[in-house]
Amino acid sequence: xxxxxxxxxxxxxxxxxxxxxxxxxxxxxxxxxxxxxxxxxxxxxxxxxxxxxxxxxxxxxxxxxxxxxxxxxxxxxxxxxxxxxxxxxxxxxxxxxxxxxxxxxxxxxx
Amino acid sequence: xxxxxxxxxxxxxxxxxxxxxxxxxxxxxxxxxxxxxxxxxxxxxxxxxxxxxxxxxxxxxxxxxxxxxxxxxxxxxxxxxxxxxxxxxxxxxxxxxxxxxxxxxxxxxxxxxxx
Numbered sequence: 121x122x123x124x125x126x127x128x129x130x131x132x133x134x135x136x137x138x139x140x141x142x143x144x145x146x147x148x149x150x151x152x153x154x155x156x157x158x159x160x161x162x163x164x165x166x167x168x169x170x171x172x173x174x175x176x177x178x179x180x181x182x183x184x185x186x187x188x189x190x191x192x193x194x195x196x197x198x199x200x201x202x203x204x205x206x207x208x209x210x211x212x213x214x215x216x217x218x219x220x221x222x223x224x225x226x227x228x229x230x
Numbered sequence: 231x232x233x234x235x236x237x238x239x240x241x242x243x244x245x246x247x248x249x250x251x252x253x254x255x256x257x258x259x260x261x262x263x264x265x266x267x268x269x270x271x272x273x274x275x276x277x278x279x280x281x282x283x284x285x286x287x288x289x290x291x292x293x294x295x296x297x298x299x300x301x302x303x304x305x306x307x308x309x310x311x312x313x314x315x316x317x318x319x320x321x322x323x324x325x326x327x328x329x330x331x332x333x334x335x336x337x338x339x340x341x342x343x344x345x
Contacts, residue, residue, distance in 0.1 A: 124272075152331055163234070163321060163336035164273070171331045210272050217263065217286065218323075218334060220272030 122147040126221035141196040143211030152214040153194045159207045234337035242343045251307045251340045255324030265321040317344045
């Protein structure tokens with residue numbers, strides 16, 4: 121069965137610093153991979169998705185993610201974090217239904 | 231157009247009561263999903279509809295949970311004889327046709343608290 125691991129529960133970065141959130145997945149075939157963001161009291165907003173082709177995908181709000189099959193990873197990156205990026209981030213894999221990781225809470229310090 | 235709409239946003243019920251949570255998907259979206267998100271966890275799949283047909287209910291935790299989508303649009307998730315462990319945020323999502331490469335669009339959820 122597919123699974124997703126986000127090893128970091130919390131991450132704190134300074135505003136303007138770069139960010140990388142880790143995601144590892146387990147899936148028997150080529151996965152469809154997603155990153156979602158959730159602000160308190162709100163639903164999930166799609167940041168970006170990977171289906172096939174170019175392994176570096178661009179998303180909204182300046183985020184990007186790189187699919188590495190050899191490492192079963194799909195890490196999310198942003199070169200310069202803004203205070204408004206503080207939220208919880210979920211990685212997910214879809215093999216007919218979305219399977220989510222436990223999430224990483226991002227804190228941004230000014 | 232409007233996004234996925236869920237109501238109520240907050241629901242407090244006493245243990246043993248029945249509750250009904252409503253989801254209004256994006257107009258024209260064929261597929262509808264329900265997820266349960268416990269505090270500090272990622273969402274977990276409950277059930278999936280394609281139009282009015284419930285194609286997968288493997289995630290429903292017990293027979294106290296029941297979902298329907300009788301006309302292929304609005305869906306209701308019903309929980310009978312609620313227990314404290316049912317306290318969670320219930321998220322609804324819809325997608326155009328349910329294929330894995332179609333992103334799911336989420337509502338803001340219903341936060342259910344069982345006293």
